[in-house]
Amino acid sequence: MEREASIHFGKDPKNEKFMLTFYKKGDTLNYRYVSEMDSSKTITIEKIENSNFLFFDDKYIASNKKSFRNNKLNDLEFEYYDLENPVIDGTGPILFNSEYGLLAINNVFGPTIIFLDKKDNNLAELIIEKLNE
Secondary structure, X not given: OEEEEEEEOOOXXXXXEEEEEEEEEOOEEEEEEEEOOOOOOEEXXXXXXXXXXXXXXEEXXXXXXXXXXXXXXXXXXXXXXXXXXXXXXXXXXXXXXXXXXXXXXXXXXXXXXXXXXXXXXXXXXXXXXXXXX
């Protein structure tokens, strides 16, 4: 499945297509996003079913912040995940839904990436606002 990534770092956002592959192994849901322009740009997320955590390089725990919903995203509920052991320059929050996969990765010192089915700058900006609240 193809996802349109809106990459926000610097003045103007860039758009890049990523191919999402999903597979389930036991109770682990595996999501792999590979850039169609540069296959070295790969993002892997693992989610243990019925748990409140996921893995993206480090362990992330679901926060108690109200989940994000939008009718353009089939009204799915996206949970916020924060680093289990936060650090000042750490990545997060992450917006994630097991059915959809990764919606957004916020990175204070690097790119913030929004994954949508199709390009939608207004929705991407709304998601960034919600990540920074």
